[in-house]
Amino acid sequence: MLSRFQYFKPHNLNEAVQYLDKEANSFVLAGGTDLMILLRRNVINAEHIVDIKALPETGVFEYTEGTGLKIGAAVVVNRVVDSEVVNSRYRALHQAAASLASFQLRNRATVVGNICNASPGADLPPALLVYDAVVNIAGPQGTRQVPLHQFFTGVKRTVLQHGELVVSVELPESGEGDKSIYLRQARLRGHDLATVGVAARVKPDGKVAIGIAAVAPTPLRLFALEDQINARGLSQETIEWAAEEVKEHIHPITDVRSSAAYRLQMASVLLKRCLLALIAKED
Amino acid sequence: MDNNKDCSMYTEHVDSGKRKVTLSLTVNGHQVVRDVDPSMSLLHFLRDNIKLFGTKEACGEGECGACTIIMNGKAVTSCIVLAVEAEGAQITTVEGLAKDGKLSILQEEFISEDALQCGYCTPGFLMSARALLDSNPNPSDEEIVEVLSGNLCRCTGYIPILNAVKRTIEREQKELGR
Amino acid sequence: MAKAEYKSKYKRVGQRYDRKDAREKVTGQAVYTYDLELPGMLYARCLLSPYARAKIVSIDTSKAKALPGVRAILTGEDSDILVGLYMQDKRVLSRGVTRYQGDVVAAVAAEDEETAERAISLIDVVYEPLEPVHDVDEALEGKILVHEDINELKHYVGVFFPQKDSNIASWNKSKKGDLEKAFAESDLVVENDFSLPAVAHVPMETHVSIVQADPFSNKIKIWSSAQSPFAIRQIMADSFGVSESDVEVHIPYVGGGFGGKAGIHLEPLATLLSKAAGGLPVKVRATREQEFNQLPTRAGMRGRIKTAANKDGKITAMQAVYDWDSGAYADYGVNVGKTAVYSGIGPYSIENACIDSKTIYTNKVFSTAYRGFGHLETHWSIERQIDILSQKLGIDPYEFRMMNLLEPGDKTMSGEVITESSGNPKECLTAVVKEIGWTGRKTEEERQREWKTGKVRGKGFAMLQKAPAMPANTATSVVMQMNGDGHVKMMIGAVDMGQGAITALSQIAAQELDMPIEDIEISAQIDTRSNPYDWNTVASKLTFLGGNAVVKASHELLHKMKVIAGQVLRTDPENLLHANGEIYHPHNPNRRLSYKDIALGYMYPDGSGIGGPLIASGSVVADGLTNLHPETGQGNPAAVWTFGAHAVEIEVDVETGSVTVLKVASAFDVGQVINEKLIYGQICGGVLQGLGSALLEGYKFNKDEKLMNPSFTDNKIPTMKDMPVEIVPIYIENPQHNGPLGARGVGEHPMISVPSAIGNAVYDALGINFHVLPLSPEAIVLGIQSGKKSILCTDVDCLPGRL
Ligand code: FES
Ligand code: FES
Numbered sequence A: 001m002l003s004r005f006q007y008f009k010p011h012n013l014n015e016a017v018q019y020l021d022k023e024a025n026s027f028v029l030a031g032g033t034d035l036m037i038l039l040r041r042n043v044i045n046a047e048h049i050v051d052i053k054a055l056p057e058t059g060v061f062e063y064t065e066g067t068g069l070k071i072g073a074a075v076v077v078n079r080v081v082d083s084e085v086v087n088s089r090y091r092a093l094h095q096a097a098a099s100l101a102s103f104q105l106r107n108r109a110t111v112v113g114n115i116c117n118a119s120p121g122a123d124l125p126p127a128l129l130v131y132d133a134v135v136n137i138a139g140p141q142g143t144r145q146v147p148l149h150q151f152f153t154g155v156k157r158t159v160l161q162h163g164e165l166v167v168s169v170e171l172p173e174s175g176e177g178d179k180s181i182y183l184r185q186a187r188l189r190g191h192d193l194a195t196v197g198v199a200a201r202v203k204p205d206g207k208v209a210i211g212i213a214a215v216a217p218t219p220l221r222l223f224a225l226e227d228q229i230n231a232r233g234l235s236q237e238t239i240e241w242a243a244e245e246v247k248e249h250i251h252p253i254t255d256v257r258s259s260a261a262y263r264l265q266m267a268s269v270l271l272k273r274c275l276l277a278l279i280a281k282e283d
Numbered sequence B: 001m002d003n004n005k006d007c008s009m010y011t012e013h014v015d016s017g018k019r020k021v022t023l024s025l026t027v028n029g030h031q032v033v034r035d036v037d038p039s040m041s042l043l044h045f046l047r048d049n050i051k052l053f054g055t056k057e058a059c060g061e062g063e064c065g066a067c068t069i070i071m072n073g074k075a076v077t078s079c080i081v082l083a084v085e086a087e088g089a090q091i092t093t094v095e096g097l098a099k100d101g102k103l104s105i106l107q108e109e110f111i112s113e114d115a116l117q118c119g120y121c122t123p124g125f126l127m128s129a130r131a132l133l134d135s136n137p138n139p140s141d142e143e144i145v146e147v148l149s150g151n152l153c154r155c156t157g158y159i160p161i162l163n164a165v166k167r168t169i170e171r172e173q174k175e176l177g178r
Numbered sequence C: 001m002a003k004a005e006y007k008s009k010y011k012r013v014g015q016r017y018d019r020k021d022a023r024e025k026v027t028g029q030a031v032y033t034y035d036l037e038l039p040g041m042l043y044a045r046c047l048l049s050p051y052a053r054a055k056i057v058s059i060d061t062s063k064a065k066a067l068p069g070v071r072a073i074l075t076g077e078d079s080d081i082l083v084g085l086y087m088q089d090k091r092v093l094s095r096g097v098t099r100y101q102g103d104v105v106a107a108v109a110a111e112d113e114e115t116a117e118r119a120i121s122l123i124d125v126v127y128e129p130l131e132p133v134h135d136v137d138e139a140l141e142g143k144i145l146v147h148e149d150i151n152e153l154k155h156y157v158g159v160f161f162p163q164k165d166s167n168i169a170s171w172n173k174s175k176k177g178d179l180e181k182a183f184a185e186s187d188l189v190v191e192n193d194f195s196l197p198a199v200a201h202v203p204m205e206t207h208v209s210i211v212q213a214d215p216f217s218n219k220i221k222i223w224s225s226a227q228s229p230f231a232i233r234q235i236m237a238d239s240f241g242v243s244e245s246d247v248e249v250h251i252p253y254v255g256g257g258f259g260g261k262a263g264i265h266l267e268p269l270a271t272l273l274s275k276a277a278g279g280l281p282v283k284v285r286a287t288r289e290q291e292f293n294q295l296p297t298r299a300g301m302r303g304r305i306k307t308a309a310n311k312d313g314k315i316t317a318m319q320a321v322y323d324w325d326s327g328a329y330a331d332y333g334v335n336v337g338k339t340a341v342y343s344g345i346g347p348y349s350i351e352n353a354c355i356d357s358k359t360i361y362t363n364k365v366f367s368t369a370y371r372g373f374g375h376l377e378t379h380w381s382i383e384r385q386i387d388i389l390s391q392k393l394g395i396d397p398y399e400f401r402m403m404n405l406l407e408p409g410d411k412t413m414s415g416e417v418i419t420e421s422s423g424n425p426k427e428c429l430t431a432v433v434k435e436i437g438w439t440g441r442k443t444e445e446e447r448q449r450e451w452k453t454g455k456v457r458g459k460g461f462a463m464l465q466k467a468p469a470m471p472a473n474t475a476t477s478v479v480m481q482m483n484g485d486g487h488v489k490m491m492i493g494a495v496d497m498g499q500g501a502i503t504a505l506s507q508i509a510a511q512e513l514d515m516p517i518e519d520i521e522i523s524a525q526i527d528t529r530s531n532p533y534d535w536n537t538v539a540s541k542l543t544f545l546g547g548n549a550v551v552k553a554s555h556e557l558l559h560k561m562k563v564i565a566g567q568v569l570r571t572d573p574e575n576l577l578h579a580n581g582e583i584y585h586p587h588n589p590n591r592r593l594s595y596k597d598i599a600l601g602y603m604y605p606d607g608s609g610i611g612g613p614l615i616a617s618g619s620v621v622a623d624g625l626t627n628l629h630p631e632t633g634q635g636n637p638a639a640v641w642t643f644g645a646h647a648v649e650i651e652v653d654v655e656t657g658s659v660t661v662l663k664v665a666s667a668f669d670v671g672q673v674i675n676e677k678l679i680y681g682q683i684c685g686g687v688l689q690g691l692g693s694a695l696l697e698g699y700k701f702n703k704d705e706k707l708m709n710p711s712f713t714d715n716k717i718p719t720m721k722d723m724p725v726e727i728v729p730i731y732i733e734n735p736q737h738n739g740p741l742g743a744r745g746v747g748e749h750p751m752i753s754v755p756s757a758i759g760n761a762v763y764d765a766l767g768i769n770f771h772v773l774p775l776s777p778e779a780i781v782l783g784i785q786s787g788k789k790s791i792l793c794t795d796v797d798c799l800p801g802r803l
Helices: A013-022 A035-040 A077-082 A084-089 A091-098 A111-116 A124-130 A223-232 A236-249 A260-282 B042-049 B105-112 B122-135 B141-148 B159-176 C022-026 C113-121 C136-141 C179-185 C229-240 C267-276 C288-293 C333-343 C375-393 C397-404 C425-435 C444-451 C501-513 C542-569 C676-695 C754-766 C777-786
Strands: A006-008 A026-029 A048-051 A061-064 A068-072 A134-139 A142-147 A152-154 A165-172 A179-185 A196-202 A208-213 B021-027 B030-036 B068-071 B074-077 B090-092 C042-048 C054-060 C070-075 C104-110 C124-129 C168-176 C188-196 C208-213 C220-224 C247-251 C282-285 C300-309 C315-325 C352-360 C455-466 C475-482 C488-492 C520-522 C577-579 C582-584 C592-594 C615-621 C642-653 C659-669 C726-732
Touching (some): A026 A035, A068 A084, A077 A091, A077 A111, A084 A091, A091 A179, A111 A124, A124 A196, A124 A208, A179 A260, A196 A260, A208 A223, A208 A260, A236 A260, B042 B068, B074 B122, B105 B122, B122 B159, B122 C022, B141 B159, C042 C267, C054 C104, C070 C267, C136 C352, C168 C333, C179 C315, C188 C375, C220 C267, C300 C375, C315 C333, C333 C375, C375 C397, C397 C425, C397 C455, C425 C659, C425 C726, C455 C754, C488 C542, C501 C520, C501 C542, C542 C577, C659 C676, C676 C726, C676 C754, C754 C777
Parallel strands (some): C042 C282, C220 C247
Antiparallel strands (some): A061 A068, A068 A165, A179 A196, B021 B030, B068 B074, B068 B090, C168 C352, C188 C300, C208 C282, C455 C642, C577 C582, C642 C659
16 A cells, blocks of 8 residues: 555544545545555555544434434444344345445445445445435535435546535335345355346335446436336336346446346346346235 | 556555554453554554464455454454554454463364364454354354355365354353353 | 265274364464564565566666665566576566566565555556467467577476477377277267366465575575475576575465465565565565466366267267467476376277377466366366267266276376276266266256246266376475474475375374374474475375375384384394384283383483484385376376266256356265365365356456456455355275375365366256356356357357456
8 A cells, every 4th residue: 555644533524524625635434445445456545534433423323214214424234234124124225235245344334435435336326226315415515415316427436526525325214015125146156246236116106216236337226217117017017028128228338247248138137036026025 | 658557556646744643452352552654454553563463464455354353343354444443442363262271162163173274264264253153142054154255265165164163153052151 | 974974994094183283273373474574574566567568668766766665676687587397488577578467577675565565656667568469379370479589498308398489388299099090980079179267276375485595695595385395495596506405495384375386486586685685584475466467377278179989989089189378487387288198088998099288378377287287177178078979979978988987907098007006987976976866967848847947957977087297206205203202203395285284194104103193293384404305295196105205204113113122122123013102012012112212212220222312214206107208198197096076966047147056976086085074175175166167267358468357356266155055075995005005195186177067067957068167157148148059268258268
């Protein structure tokens, strides 16, 4: 690691934002599972590291009836995996969290970090996307909220501006009759980045939401496909159709992990399996 | 012709002027206070600074589990934790497993089930397994595999390791009443 | 499970003793080279070539030199030392040109790793990228030479055959019978291509070497994570022009080797840096990236197999052409290629056969030995080909193999006659086929029916054979010394990198001396100044050769003890026997002496002594081996064959391509089990490594031959979640008469033919013959989608190892 940085661990949000604003080449540290690798590979040049784990706002992990779920930026993935509320009300998020990296990594990696890293193939965004997650951002200009589907702007790029940090992510209430699932394909059973990851949700009103990763420069919410499915009505036939149609809505590339052809095929298979599982649960 | 310095690496890195931070933590029950460079990893702190060489490095990127230690009750890969993040932490390394001159049951079972060959991955596996059994004394096979699959071993094929952990569970229940 | 059931006929050999080094390894006390710190030690970092092939136009190290803490900087201009095991083809530092994207262009030694890394980042190199040699076909065309100076390269003459003005580092051949005639007269001739990519060894401890090289004398002290202390000593002496005795090599605990740490790797660079830094010790440690992209790998390979058979199932002829993509340097690669000419038709009795094996230079990561030493690769070709032949003949693949497997009286490829003492391949096959409940191949209807459920099961099996690939005069030795407490201190020159050698050899000693294994003192750590000579810790030869040396030394020790005891007990030594640590007279059992009483010589009541400290040794050299004839490949290269077979049952998800391995049954004719626990460990570990090669692993290069997966992020190895549901080990014990208690080596064998068995099972499941590895989910799905019944590397664009 060539970076020689100063370490700062603020105890309130203002301090954190001011520091980030003031110092060039400053980076936010939460779990560090992505940041440490960038540092080790000398991809980034950090002069300041701001550890946000002591901020009161980042430790929040609570579900409020009527409002939904709030996950602070310091909440590690295994806390989400172990949460009863998440398991019962946000099933896809539970499954995505449980499939992310390895157990030890999940003891450090944070949910918000998985968003902020903005990897096209990240596991959590598809699940968060189907729950219409909203990202709470704090910065020198105050706070703002951005829907997750507008948060990503490209490979490893987000809407975050200089001096800004994500404080938490919020998921609206998910109640009775709300069902979801996350499925992924990887090169092996052990920890691996997803070749393709698909989350699907059927809301109590029968409407479908679909999130997908590793098939485009950013994780995607497939709004257009959802509309078409909803217009047809979710059924065995619609699912067969959607499994083909989804290929028109994504733009996978060939890289070291997979060919575009395989990604297309997996998007199709996983979407089919997700939706079939969801209608099977209806019975 | 071009002037290529390899691998996207080596963009200009400015030294912010090493400023040491005082760090105090507990390692294997001993209080440790040291001044550290903030960019030092916890793994290198344990090895280079307090000379506990039992914890190994095999990738430095959180992928292999060789550097697994227990920090505040959780198994973490110490190569991607900054030493300064461990301020005030309780840390256990492989050197802290045997107590009062006696090997722990887990260590004994690793020996008798032949759960190691070259032994390089062993400290990491021991710590992952210890953290698991501390939080859940009676995990299912599936839970054991989920937790231990973050540790890579190229020698054993894992089956003897799984057997050793299962035997430990039985014995700890019987002998320690867990 | 068979593992609990094994019963040995011996008191100590065959028993499930704990490994001797286990206690130190579970307490974190075992010291590996990576853990060593020496006074004044410096740390090195390397600058690697970013191009597969490039001209080095200029190097500017001035900024790096100015960095405080930097103690030495080297580039190719500073040294012209050439190294190489069989071909001296590798410069320690590139000069003028680089030959792969891991060639060392410059190296720095500094007071700490961070400073060394920073210094590297400050070195400016101007390259002129050159068109690389991409693959074996391009290399064989020979338009671009990887080594312009191939005609002058110093090499092991008569064993390896570099071809003039070409990229062929060695072309080895064998032939017997009349191939043309057999092809012309047979009922069926089938020809196929098979290929597989380069695969990394992935020892968990990366390569590390520390060297202290005295600039004022010839002395070179080496501490290294290496498999071959004595080979390092010899090659270092050769390359640096010093005497072997000037070089001392220390091997602390080694964190895995698998062949990748055989031979010589980082030691010469550390030596040059140490000299340049005024003789301070320098540690060179490969990062995981360097382990993948700088240090050698298993070669990629293409096998072209042409086989003829008669309708009744007798194989009449086989022609094999093996092209090894050895990358930029020959290292062990040429020897892997050579091995293929005597083992490359598998364990079959075939009258007419011919093998051409070419180890070929390209501009990729270079190749070396890897567990199995080419046999996983050749058996991938042969055992798939045999399966395809049986399909075409409409004969059950088990029956077909049984009709053609070697049996006593048959000749191997090199003309060696198989005897009862050679072990029994048929017994191995029959055992595993029975274990998985083979009843014949699936019919197309059965496949179709299962296909509808989305999951299809398949069974498959494959044979394997391997003998140690070693020079005809390979030797090893053991020294035994008795301590005052009656314990035996045993020293060997081979390295225990986890395979359990010190435990197995102790068991043989304990058996022969009839004393507790706890009383055999042996260290895994080697020091060439005190440990006796061993050729190389490779090739699964240690149980056999080392075991024989232990038996010899034990017998000498017993003899010496009996001579002294004979004086004390006033009898002819011939009359004495030994048991449980004592020498006794069988007729008057109270006439006895414990080993302890004569360990340092016997002392009479009046204080006078006889005998003195007990020391014995055992030296063995491989028995009856010869070099192969350069044209026909006839000769006797194999000290000991170990035959075996795997059978597997798998389940394929036909939509995602994921393969679940339900069961692996593995049988080996080991002659005699030395330690069942250790063998079981070798089988579990070897099978899983084999599954890695079968389903997952492989180097991927881009079109510029830059390695795209040089980290665990993308160069995956199986995890605990990827274990097969069940592994059943089966030990066949047909003793080898000249083996230690009849035993043969089995260290590498569990890995060989695992991919072949899986490939055959995939055919059983899907009715598709894959000719390429790995059988990744992606390859399976794209293979199915292609609609073809034979999948070659051109049919699935992800393979092999190509982006
Ligand atoms: S060294 Fe830390 S996970 Fe590999
Ligand atoms: S015992 Fe060697 S890596 Fe696990």
